């Protein structure tokens with residue numbers, strides 16, 4: 159039996175619930191449903207944990223409840239998580255929650271990035287990034303291109319294929335976090351991954367999560383050293399043949415004088431993607447533009463050229479081919 163068989167629960171679950179939700183929403187005046195749409199949605203949204211119940215302090219909205227609880231269930235089963243305390247932010251493709259749990263033997267705050275189910279019905283236009291990337295399995299390994307069942311499903315965008323693509327997308331984020339964290343980059347430490355969610359180091363405290371650079375005004379004396387720190391990370395990534403691909407003040411957190419880069423699912427490689435230079439250039443330009451507004455002078459074009467020449471020599475061996 160293929161190990162992909164167990165994607166079926168999520169595929170069936172979400173599509174069934176979605177169909178029901180859509181049907182519930184479609185109820186209009188004139189036709190009187192036996193139950194109100196609200197009652198129907200309430201019923202549908204009732205979670206049905208399979209391996210033991212768990213309760214959380216956070217009260218999710220009805221539409222959020224099913225996928226939140228189902229996505230985090232495996233971590234509760236493994237006692238990695240003990241509570242979901244609050245929604246940190248609903249991002250473009252995922253919600254991030256402040257959770258409580260056990261890391262090593264220590265109780266601590268944990269960030270859970272839960273990918274939206276919408277993601278695998280309507281994947282972001284990720285073609286530009288996907289070029290030259292294999293598909294990653296739930297275990298983080300590359301799918302063999304001669305695995306026809308999977309390649310066909312992905313090509314035809316069946317629900318199963320979309321789930322594979324969805325998991326691949328978040329496995330890239332997890333693998334990248336792991337690789338970069340180990341290499342000394344300023345990224346959250348990743349703790350665990352499952353089909354639909356990633357657990358990682360929470361940046362912030364019990365009162366609130368770290369803001370993004372976009373949300374704050376840096377002090378004058380902080381801007382220059384933090385710009386250097388972002389560049390150190392850009393360079394470190396390129397040294398490992400990685401380009402963030404969506405780097406901007408929206409994906410850099412600030413906490414107590416330090417920055418943390420986040421949001422890596424679209425990470426791409428210089429050697430295997432024809433758009434890599436353009437993607438890299440955009441990352442660097444956005445960062446330079448943000449810091450230029452704070453008075454930090456730089457030469458983005460020069461920086462891009464210099465880093466590219468230094469680290470993407472086709473004759474140089476790749477440092478790590480994992481991500």
Ligand SMILES: Nc1ncnc2c1ncn2[C@@H]1O[C@H](COP(=O)(O)OP(=O)(O)O)[C@@H](O)[C@H]1O
Pocket residue numbers: 246247248249250251252253254269271346358359360361362367368369370408409420421422
């Ligand atoms: N490890 C973390 N600690 C604290 N807050 C985080 C963490 N990761 C993400 N966030 C918050 O959640 C938001 C969404 O996360 P992000 O990874 O950028 O996903 P998206 O693809 O939805 O933008 C971020 O803008 C940030 O405010």
Ligand SMILES: [Mg+2]
Pocket residue numbers: 249250408409421
């Ligand atoms: Mg983001």
